[in-house]
Amino acid sequence: MKYRKILLAYNGSQDGKRALLECADLASFLGAETHLLAVASMPPSLFLTEGFVPEELLEEEKKRTQTVLDEGIRTLRDRGFNAMGHLAVGEPVEEVVRLAKSLGVDLVVVGHNQHSSFAARWWKGSVGATLLDHAPCSILVALSRP
Numbered sequence: 001m002k003y004r005k006i007l008l009a010y011n012g013s014q015d016g017k018r019a020l021l022e023c024a025d026l027a028s029f030l031g032a033e034t035h036l037l038a039v040a041s042m043p044p045s046l047f048l049t050e051g052f053v054p055e056e057l058l059e060e061e062k063k064r065t066q067t068v069l070d071e072g073i074r075t076l077r078d079r080g081f082n083a084m085g086h087l088a089v090g091e092p093v094e095e096v097v098r099l100a101k102s103l104g105v106d107l108v109v110v111g112h113n114q115h116s117s118f119a120a121r122w123w124k125g126s127v128g129a130t131l132l133d134h135a136p137c138s139i140l141v142a143l144s145r146p
Contacts, residue, residue, distance in 0.1 A: 003138075005033045005105040009096045012068035017144035020072055023082030024079050026140070034056070034076065034083040037071035037099050060091060072142075097134045100108040109140045 008023045010016050011060050027034045040061045053084075054119040069085045088095040110131075131139065 002031050003030050005103060005108060006030075006033065006107045007035045007037060007096070007100050007103060007105040008072075008109045009092065009111075010036045010038050010069065010072045011092075012071060013111065015111030015142070015144045016072075016094055017075075017111075019109050020075060022140075022142040023109045024076055025083060026107075027081065032106075034081055035070060035086060035099070035105065036072045036076070036089060037086045037096060038065045038072070038098045039045075039095045040065035040087065040089045041092055058089070058102060058121040062087070088141075093131045093134070096131065097136070101136045105137055107138050107140055108135055109142060112141045112143055 003026070006027050007024060008020060010134060024032065026032070040058070069087055073083055073085045078091055084101055087098065096108060096110075099105075108131075
């Protein structure tokens with residue numbers, strides 16, 4: 001299969017930066033259109049008993065996430081790519097799947113650290129299963145090893 005459109009789920013972490021560089025290499029080789037998605041999300045502990053997140057906390061998270069997205073786009077543009085950035089608010093897996101379907105991407109790229117507790121929860125828990133079960137295309141996992 002030829003990958004014409006690639007979506008990178010980007011969070012600015014070391015794993016995300018490694019995935020960004022691998023995605024750039026792959027996109028360059030394939031001549032693929034490249035999209036970056038950064039998702040502003042709130043940990044469940046920040047939800048108030050009324051079931052909503054205070055607007056100022058959400059705005060702060062959106063600004064932080066936009067900064068991460070801008071950094072990723074800048075890195076790709078410095079490497080000669082015209083990548084498109086997307087900022088979403090919500091549950092990361094849901095937003096990755098939603099945008100992948102909307103854009104009609106052929107490949108989703110995510111970063112993964114084999115030795116982090118987050119990674120263990122991501123791929124062994126329901127979050128990873130959800131991405132694998134609902135992604136409309138292939139998934140490339142860019143591994144980070146210590």
